[in-house]
Amino acid sequence: MTRLVELMPFIVLLPLLAGPVCALLPGRRLPWLLAVAATAGAFIIAATTLAGVMDGTTLRYAFGNWPPPIGIEYRVDAANALVALLITGVATILLPWAAPTVDAEVPERQGVFYALFLIAMAGLLGITLTGDVFNVFVFLEISSLATYGLIAHGRDRRALLAAFRYLIMGTVGATFLLIGIAFLYILTGSLNMVDLAERLPGVSDSRALQVALGFIVVGLAIKLALFPLHHWLPNAYTYAPTLITAFLAATATKVALYVMLRVVFDVFGPAYSFAALPLASALMVLAIAGMFAGSWLAILQENLKRMLAYSSVAQVGYMVLGVSLVSVAGLGAAFLHLFNHGLMKAALFASVGIVAYQAGSVRIQDLQGIGRQMPWTLTAFALAGLSLIGVPPTAGFISKWVLISAALDAGQAWLVVLILITSLMALVYIARVVETAWLRPRPADAPAVNEAAWWLLGPVWLLVAANFYFGLDTRLTLGGATAAAEALAGGALGVGR
């Protein structure tokens, strides 16, 4: 176990150190190789770490041997190990896949591109693993700045504007977070999460503490793309390079959700958070609004990437809905969907990436009849779409099942109706693509398109297979999510409500 503790910080350090080296490497293959090696290494460590904390233990590592309240400490339990596994896992599958698409979209200075990618990933992992709220802010800025740079690499000139808008919104969010953290520091004199959790009850009647919670929650809600603070997301996902879209869609919003849960449930404690501010009702209203607005807008989109981006807004709604039930079951559902949605969105965006790479367009009307020319890619899309809709035996089905059970457990049967309606809406926008691609004839003047090579298809099908595998074998996902929910709130909420 001691060896695991020593190893655990390298989940962050590997990509963080590899990043600058990557920027210095010449050519195309070398930076890519280093990035692959670093992510794969981080993935292996993350997997062993998760295996070590599934039983409820907590790993703690104090940097520079400074004791925790003063120094920075990494604390890993099942909740953040699961998120770290998702981030590194998705990156490990996507990176080998993305090399040709990156060649096409970022012809020059790939060293810098991969360096930014590694740093963005290191930032996300840092947010996930750290046990220090100020450190969260620092890593959030690291990953955000790198992400702005990555989005700006998109081929479309509108990518610059999208990156700029994300920068504005991201900065607003980060500033809110910083203001909240500053309030906490003023009130308690501490930045360590465990330490804060011990000291906060002493100042729980302070108005400043309520304001701090408000700022932190809203700041993170921006990064999380919670409706109606989601406006940065569609443009950023639409115009970013393919690799970045797939990676961000699978991970970035999930990390923000994780931090929000960590702060609300672990630092402030659910007893305080949900009494001090009307969080449960606010989150529920925004989640439901997001589920409907996101699905509705997704139905209206003409651009496939944009459609999936709006669908992400809706899916974030499901996760937040689970949180707003304020029960261990609901929290488990949120974590489960966090993981599963990462898998399905990675698969969807990756298959769309192949379409963009081969056909040069992701406008739905340009894809008429393309299913016959790229059957493997479009089949992967349709299967991943089934997971998004929630058809058994896919991971999405397990997510919906657990979320519905949690809603019924909490006595909120009417939510089931809303969940089913939005699932039907998902069916509509996925079916629209499938219908266009398979049932319409290819226009005579459309350019000929070839099926992608196997090294592009392989990872996508791996992700699709993962969607089905985790729909059948739920030991890792459901077990991990339950352990995560209990690690976060088991003591405070008890089982069920």
Add this chain to the structure above:
Amino acid sequence: MTEWLHPALLLALGALPLGVLQGRGRQAWQLVLPLLVLASVASLESGTRVTMQLAGLELTPLRADGLSLVFAYIFALILFIGNIFALQVEDNAQHVAAALYAAAALGATLAGDLVTLYVFWEIMVVASVWLIWRRQQRSAYQAGYRYLIVHALGGMLLFAGVIAYYLHTGSLAFEPLAGGGPAFYLILAAFLINAAAPPLHAWLPDAYPEATVTGTVFLSAFTTKTAVYVLARGFPGTEFLVWLGVGMTLYGVTYAFLVNDIRRLLAYHIISQVGYMVAGVGIGTTLAISGTAAHAFTHILYKALLLMGAGAVLHMTGRSKLTELGGLYRYMPVTFLLYMVGGLSISAFPLFSGFVSKTIIIEAAAEDGRGVIFLLMMLAGVGTFLSTTLKLPWFTFFGRDAGLKPAEAPMNMRVAMGLAALMCFVIGVMPQLLYTILPYAVDYNAYTASHLIKEGQLLLFTGIAFFLLLKHLGGKDKISLDFDWFYRDLGRRWVGSARDLVSTANADIRREFMTGFRRLEAAACRLRVSGWPMRSWPTGSMALWTALVLALLLTFGLSR
């Protein structure tokens, strides 16, 4: 050895080669595969159960007992006959869809728990819709979509019902569901959608006539009959079903009388015949359940035969409206004769299969002391005879000559129809063959003097009435409104106007907001001389939303 080899799995795997095989190889495999499945079903012993653990749930993917085996036999059998009928079709997608559809129906029939049932239920929908779409006509495509939407709704209801049932009882076993609380009604509604019970029936006469010639044969066999099976399994003795079933028999017959398309006419008769079975489930005595199973068995055969006949006419002439057909007897005598065997079967003519099965249900109603039900069922029988056996063949094969000179249907079609007709006849003559595989031993003799006289009188006088009123009975080329109008037309209008309303309101609010915001922005721009291209950015609106959310959260939080 065969215990682990689930017939549905065998069939689903066997369906895959159909996607690539061509020519003779495909045809041979199409014939061999159903026989393999039939053998695999026959090797199942009554009482076999296979259970497995999945994600903490105890599932029973295979449960063979008297009730499920009857349906499994006939499903495998009809796949064989239907495949013969479809041999000449050079469209692999249809063959794969038909086989997968049959596999899902088999799986649903043999499922011993609700989760397995749900999974196969959904596969059935997805596989079957291709049989409609592969007609490759615009109307078929739209009808297929409507079919898909209705069944997606049914699937959702079933899904919600299964969850509710599990939470209520803690069990997933598929047994009579009476103690299920609200789940009882959710699952019942889902089953009734598939059984095409009015007012949830409109998908059936909407979609079946649009399906491919060969696809309709499969469609008529599996979906509604799987629904009958699950109703018999889950809801035996539910009083409400008796009246619903009788209502269906009359409803189907009435509408069948009004329509002009021969396949739509037969589709309405599916509703009518399924009505007998639903009523049998509702009566719920052992005799009634056996009668239901027997009637499902014979119905699948003779309905397939009738639809094959109508399909052969459509295949050879390209027409399916009564008003456009006529006088085909001279050109398609074999088709006509075989069709008539089906017609006599569905009308419960003695010596044909309907007689030995339908009368069981009617007898069960009488034995149960339900006089009104008994009479209404007899009445529906009159309508069936009138439109299926007299009107349709009269106007298709005799009547006014429409000037068509089609050739006789292809050999394989005739063989398939002949096989089905032979079985209708054999069952009608030797009903004990059928009675031995029924779920409960029946001590029932169809050929008593009273049955014969009753049916004989009924058919005789119906026949006389038909020829007396012939002038007024012809098909009319018009549209009979049914419940599907609500979602075909009203629904579209409603959704359309709601969409317009929302989008205008949204545009108005947005414009107001943006005008105000632009004014503010313009003021800010005038202050700063440098002209940043801020004009078209809603970045400001994003920031405004952020501030709004924070302000609301804090206002409500701090004012408590």
